[in-house]
Amino acid sequence: MRPINYLLFLAVTAWLFAFKDAFVSSDMPLAPKESLSDYGFFAGDPADQIPAADVLPYTLNTPLFSDYAAKLRFVKLPPGQSVAYQPDEVLDFPVGTVLIKTFYYPKDARDAEKGRRLMETRLLLHEAKGWKALEYIWNDEQTDAYLEVAGDSKEVVWVNELGQESALTYSMPNLNQCKGCHNQNEQLRPIGPSVRQLNGPLTYTDTTENQLLRWQRLGLLTALPALEKVPKVPQWDNAEAGTxxxxxxxxxxxxxxxxxxxxxxxxxxxxxxxxxxxxxxxxxxxxxxxxxxxxxxxxxxxxxxxxxxxxxxxxxxxxxxxxxxxxxxxxxxxxxxxxxxxxxxxxxxxxx
Ligand code: HEC
Ligand code: HEC
Incomplete structure (x- = not known):
């Protein structure tokens, strides 16, 4: 190699190395990992479900009923990216986004201090060719959740809000069943995070804030109009929130x-x-x-x-x-x- 070519080669290699993250970026498929903890969505003990710095909790004004299970929801956008406001549909999240939903039963719905039983964590990953669904089921030791394509069912007992002992054979879907609900024109799609559902307060670790305003402030949501103009569904069980x-x-x-x-x-x-x-x-x-x-x-x-x-x-x-x-x-x-x-x-x- 002539010295000038060699130098050029070195320069190009150095440049490629420096920007390698840009090439292995968000449109590369994220290979399904064996255990939930492998993704690094959570800081510390995964059972505590404390989101990592680049993962944001969210809630819906009115959620889906799933046999009285409680749920935690999180979103992770690819670094530096955002989602544009739209009034009616589910937000059109960029490729590389992950939506995360964990189902659990409190041991006693009247007292969170008594702990909870995590059942499953469901993921929707936005890849270049579309959304992919994954299912992770929590082990009995509650140390981690593991990929399960075939679904499962587990006996669960808890004390409900009225203090009644409740029991259920809780079923967790197999991967084919996700599309039974997550389906718009035969494409796998997220369902919950539309602005009408996100337009409400959430208590974060630092403060309680309207979710859309927080997303906007963090640079995750663009083109948000004044909140009075943004559609909103009420909380179904709060008589003060709507007719x-x-x-x-x-x-x-x-x-x-x-x-x-x-x-x-x-x-x-x-x-x-x-x-x-x-x-x-x-x-x-x-x-x-x-x-x-x-x-x-x-x-x-x-x-x-x-x-x-x-x-x-x-x-x-x-x-x-x-x-x-x-x-x-x-x-x-x-x-x-x-x-x-x-x-x-x-x-x-x-x-x-
Ligand atoms: C997973 C998909 C799915 C969900 C979710 C679902 N449905 Fe259905 N529903 C269907 C299908 C498929 C049919 C048509 C076949 C039948 O009647 O069983 C149907 C039919 C119906 C019908 C008969 C409609 C008609 O005019 O023929 C009613 C009433 C109904 N659903 C009510 C509801 C209500 C209320 C909910 C929410 C609480 C709901 N469904 C949720 C799939 C669904
Ligand atoms: C019975 C219908 C149904 C089935 C089956 C279902 N989901 Fe969902 N899912 C929903 C609804 C409705 C929401 C939004 C409401 C909510 O979060 O309470 C949702 C929300 C989610 C979310 C949060 C992002 C979003 O779309 O709102 C994830 C992640 C998710 N589901 C993954 C899965 C996976 C993975 C499977 C299969 C293992 C699955 N779901 C099966 C109905 C279903």
Missing amino acids: LAERARAWLDINCAHCHSPAGPARSSGLFLHWQETDATHLGVMKAPVAAGRGTGGHQYGIVPGDPNQSILVHRLESTDPGVMMPELGRRLVHKEGVQLVREWIAGLPRQ
Whole structure:
């Protein structure tokens, strides 16, 4: 090699080395790791679920009901990147983003000091070719969670808010089942983090702050309008946060709309329960079901205004029969408080 070429070679090598992170950047697929702790999402003992410096906790105003499990949610954006505001859809996170959700049962829902049983941590990784789902199941020793493609079920006992001993065979989905819910136009997609769900306070280690303002301040969210202009769903169980109708619609939106919306897997039912839906028939009001049979409970319409007992929707919410119940995935128990809210909403709709 001539000296000048050699020098050039050295310079290029040094440059490549210095910028290697830019090449192995966020659009490289993140190989699934065997254990959750391998990712470094958490600082210290992973069971404490304390996010690392580049991982941000988040919460939703109205979450999905999952057999009374409590949940912790986190987001990790690729270094230096951000997500742009959009009013209606789930935020369009850049490639390299990871969404993290841990399910647990408190030993005693009345006293957090008594500890908790971590069940599973679910991941959605945004790779160049789309979102990838991964499932990690916590060991009985609660030291770490391990990759499990086939799902599992475990007996769990806890004391609920009313002080009652509760027990359940808790089931954790296999990787094929994720797409049963995380599916928009046949693509795997996140469901929760839209601005209407994030537009509310969260208590961080330093202070309590509106989540969107914090994301903006950290440079993670761009083009945020004034908060008064940003859509918001109320907390379903806080009567001060919204009207009965708003809270019932918020509950139906997060529990049903990933399937019951124009891009969701239950679109052929014509029942659309997403937050923005305004057409009464699509919402189920005096809507005849597409299929007769057991699912109807002998009733004629999805929603009969003023009459929850005659409404198919309520019948299916109150069922635990796998051929009848709604949602058809992700629960074994009836969400009594959620059903009560929907019942009250339907009871208050003007009779036709
Ligand atoms: C029964 C339907 C259902 C199934 C099955 C399901 N999810 Fe979800 N998932 C949801 C809903 C609804 C949300 C948003 C609401 C919430 O977080 O409470 C969500 C949220 C998440 C989140 C947080 C980011 C987001 O999309 O909001 C992750 C990560 C996640 N799910 C991963 C998985 C993985 C991995 C699987 C399969 C092992 C899975 N989920 C199976 C319904 C489901
Ligand atoms: C995992 C996907 C999924 C979720 C989540 C889901 N559904 Fe469904 N739903 C379906 C499918 C598929 C059908 C059509 C087949 C049937 O009737 O069983 C359906 C049908 C229905 C019907 C009959 C609709 C008609 O007019 O024919 C009602 C009522 C219903 N669902 C209510 C709900 C409610 C309320 C929720 C939320 C609490 C919900 N569903 C959540 C998949 C889902």
